[in-house]
Amino acid sequence: MQTDNLPESIQRKTPFILVVTRNGHMSEPVMDYAVNVAERMHCSILAAHINTLPFYRDGGRRSNLFTTAMQESAAMFEAKAAAKGVGVEHASDSGKIGKAVKRLCHPGGRRIEFVVVDQGIKLDEVTAQSPVPVFTVNSPKYKAGLQRKTSHSHFFQKGVHRMSTATRKRHVQNTFIFGGLTAALYAAVFTSQEAVMTYFTKGGIYAALPVALVFAVSYFHGNFTSSFWSALGIESSKTTATRTAEIRVEKPVTAPARKDTRPRAEVNA
Amino acid sequence: MHGPVTEVLQFIDLNAYSVLFLFLVGFIGGLVSGFIGSGGAFVLTPGMMSLGVPGTVAVASNMCHKFPKALVGAIKRFKYGQVDIKLGLIMGVFAEIGVQIGIMVQRSILEKFGQAGSNLYVSFIFVVVLVTVGSFVMRDAIKMKKSTGPVKVGTALARRLQQIELWPMITFKTANLRISMWFLVPVALATGMLAATIAVGGFIGVPGLMYIIGATSIVASATELVIAFVMGLGGTLIWAYYGSVDIRLVMIILAGSLFGVQLGAIGTTYVKDYMIKYVMAVIMLIVAVSRFFAIPKYLNELHVTSLSETSVSLMTRISFGVMCFALLTGATIILVNLFKARSLERAVLARG
Known part of the structure; x- marks a missing residue:
C-alpha cells in the first residue's frame, strides 16, 4: 500500500466512516452512532449495504426486497445525517462481507478512517480483511436478533414490503x-x-x-x-404470537442496575 | 387391545355419507386437539363403529390418524414458541410404558369379568376421571377469569414439588421450570394408562402438566401434542404390524383434521390463558354426562338391571349424541373466540 504515491487531492479529501450492514434495514442505533461520531470528527459517512446472498434461490424475491429495504434505509440515514450536517454516500455491493469491506477500503478510492458494522455481521469476517479498525455498536435498547431488523418500518408509509414479511x-x-x-x-x-x-x-x-x-x-x-x-388471512395473532404464556420473572435480590441506553462502540481493531 | 388379531378383518365400502361424516368429525376433532392438545378421538372410535367398521379397525385407524395430526399441530405450535420438546419426549416415552400397563390392566379385567365388566370398568374410569379432573379445571378457569391482578404462575403443589431436589433434576427451558424426574414419571404413566383405557390421554396429561408439573396451560396443551405423537406412533406401529389399519379411513379423517388442527393452533395465540382450561373442562364434563347414558347397557349385560332393548339402544344413541355435542360445543367456543379476538385486533391495528 503506497499511500505516499497517491495524488494529493485524494489524500486531502474528507475522511469517511464506513458503515456496513448485511441487513436490508440498517439498525437505528448504528446510524445514530455513526452520525454522532461523524459530526464530531468532521467526517462523511459511507453507508454500504452488502447483499450477502445475491444468488438466493427464490427467483430474485430476496434481492428485490433487499433493494427496496435498502432504499428505505438510505432515505432514513440521509434524513438523520442531514439534521446534523453530515454528508452521506451510499454504496451497495454483494458477496462476502470481508471482501466487500476490503474493496471499499481500497486506497485508490475514498479514505476510510474506520469501519462500523451493523448487527448480524460476524466481527471476525471483517477484521480478517479490513485494513482499518472495526467497531461494533452495542446498544442495550436493541438486542441483536432477527426481530430488530425491520425496527424502523414505522418511519415509512404502511404497505411497504419488508424483508421478513411473507406475502x-x-x-x-x-x-x-x-x-x-x-x-x-x-x-x-x-x-x-x-x-x-x-x-x-x-x-x-x-x-x-x-x-x-x-x-x-x-x-x-x-x-x-x-x-x-x-x-385466507387467518393467521396467528400479531400482538401475542411471540408471547409464550406468562413468563416467570424471578425477583432480583439486589436493586436493578440503571440502564445505559446510549449506543456505544466496542473496539476490535 | 394390542393383541394379535385372529379374526378375518372386514373393511367397509365407502360411500358419500361416510366420507363426509369422517371428514367433518375429523375437522372438529382436529380443531379441538390443536387447541387443548387432545380430544376428538373419543368420538371417532364409536363414530366409525356406527358406520359399520369393526372395533379393532376403528381403534387402529383412530390411533393411526392421531399421531400425524399431533405432529402437524406440534410443529405449528412450536413455531409460536409454545412447545417444550424435551418435556414432551420424556413424558411421551413414559406415557408409552403407561399405555402398555393400561393394556395389561384391561386384559386382566377382561379375563376376570368378561366383556361387559371391561366395558363397565372403562365407563367407570371415564366418569370418575372426567368429573373430578373436569370440575377441578373448570373451577380453576373460572377463578382465573375473575381474578384481575397478576396471575400466579403454577399451583402451590407444583411450586412445592419443584423445590424438592431429588436426583435426577431436569430443566425445561420453554416450560421454564426445573423438576425432578420422579414427579414427571407418574403423570406420564397416568396419561398413558388413560389413553389405553379411554383413548384420550390428554384429559390427564394436560391437567397433570398444569397442576402437578407447573407448566402454563398454553405450554401444557402444546406439549401434550408431542406426547400424543409419541404414543400414537408407538400404538400405530403395533396395530399396523397386525394389519388392522384402514388407511382409507385414516386419510379421510386426516383430510379434515389437519385443517382443524391448524385453526386450533392459530386460536391459541388469540385467547387468554384460562380459555384453554375452560374449553377443556366443558368438553370433559359433557363427555362425562354421555357416559352415564352408556352405563345401563353394560348393567343390562351383567344382568344387574333389565331394561328393555329399545330403551337401551336409545340410551346408547343419546350417549353418542352427547359426545358429539361436547365436541361441537368446544369447537364453537374456539371458533367464536378466535374470530372475535381477530376482528378486535384488526380494529385496533386499523385505528393505531
Whole structure:
C-alpha cells in the first residue's frame, strides 16, 4: 500500500466512516452512532449495504426486497445525517462481507478512517480483511436478533414490503402447490384402493407402508392446510404470537442496575 | 387391545355419507386437539363403529390418524414458541410404558369379568376421571377469569414439588421450570394408562402438566401434542404390524383434521390463558354426562338391571349424541373466540 504515491487531492479529501450492514434495514442505533461520531470528527459517512446472498434461490424475491429495504434505509440515514450536517454516500455491493469491506477500503478510492458494522455481521469476517479498525455498536435498547431488523418500518408509509414479511401471494402459491400434491397423493391411493388395501393390511414388515404414507400426508396436507388458512388471512395473532404464556420473572435480590441506553462502540481493531 | 388379531378383518365400502361424516368429525376433532392438545378421538372410535367398521379397525385407524395430526399441530405450535420438546419426549416415552400397563390392566379385567365388566370398568374410569379432573379445571378457569391482578404462575403443589431436589433434576427451558424426574414419571404413566383405557390421554396429561408439573396451560396443551405423537406412533406401529389399519379411513379423517388442527393452533395465540382450561373442562364434563347414558347397557349385560332393548339402544344413541355435542360445543367456543379476538385486533391495528 503506497499511500505516499497517491495524488494529493485524494489524500486531502474528507475522511469517511464506513458503515456496513448485511441487513436490508440498517439498525437505528448504528446510524445514530455513526452520525454522532461523524459530526464530531468532521467526517462523511459511507453507508454500504452488502447483499450477502445475491444468488438466493427464490427467483430474485430476496434481492428485490433487499433493494427496496435498502432504499428505505438510505432515505432514513440521509434524513438523520442531514439534521446534523453530515454528508452521506451510499454504496451497495454483494458477496462476502470481508471482501466487500476490503474493496471499499481500497486506497485508490475514498479514505476510510474506520469501519462500523451493523448487527448480524460476524466481527471476525471483517477484521480478517479490513485494513482499518472495526467497531461494533452495542446498544442495550436493541438486542441483536432477527426481530430488530425491520425496527424502523414505522418511519415509512404502511404497505411497504419488508424483508421478513411473507406475502399473501406466496401463501396462495403454496396453497396451490401443496394442494395439488395432496390431491395427487389422495387420488393415487383411492384410485388403486384394492392394491393399497391388500398390501397395507398385510402386517409385519408391511406396517411401514401405512406409517410412511401418513407421514407423507402430514407433510403435504399439513403444508397445504397451513398455507390455506394463511392465504385466507387467518393467521396467528400479531400482538401475542411471540408471547409464550406468562413468563416467570424471578425477583432480583439486589436493586436493578440503571440502564445505559446510549449506543456505544466496542473496539476490535 | 394390542393383541394379535385372529379374526378375518372386514373393511367397509365407502360411500358419500361416510366420507363426509369422517371428514367433518375429523375437522372438529382436529380443531379441538390443536387447541387443548387432545380430544376428538373419543368420538371417532364409536363414530366409525356406527358406520359399520369393526372395533379393532376403528381403534387402529383412530390411533393411526392421531399421531400425524399431533405432529402437524406440534410443529405449528412450536413455531409460536409454545412447545417444550424435551418435556414432551420424556413424558411421551413414559406415557408409552403407561399405555402398555393400561393394556395389561384391561386384559386382566377382561379375563376376570368378561366383556361387559371391561366395558363397565372403562365407563367407570371415564366418569370418575372426567368429573373430578373436569370440575377441578373448570373451577380453576373460572377463578382465573375473575381474578384481575397478576396471575400466579403454577399451583402451590407444583411450586412445592419443584423445590424438592431429588436426583435426577431436569430443566425445561420453554416450560421454564426445573423438576425432578420422579414427579414427571407418574403423570406420564397416568396419561398413558388413560389413553389405553379411554383413548384420550390428554384429559390427564394436560391437567397433570398444569397442576402437578407447573407448566402454563398454553405450554401444557402444546406439549401434550408431542406426547400424543409419541404414543400414537408407538400404538400405530403395533396395530399396523397386525394389519388392522384402514388407511382409507385414516386419510379421510386426516383430510379434515389437519385443517382443524391448524385453526386450533392459530386460536391459541388469540385467547387468554384460562380459555384453554375452560374449553377443556366443558368438553370433559359433557363427555362425562354421555357416559352415564352408556352405563345401563353394560348393567343390562351383567344382568344387574333389565331394561328393555329399545330403551337401551336409545340410551346408547343419546350417549353418542352427547359426545358429539361436547365436541361441537368446544369447537364453537374456539371458533367464536378466535374470530372475535381477530376482528378486535384488526380494529385496533386499523385505528393505531
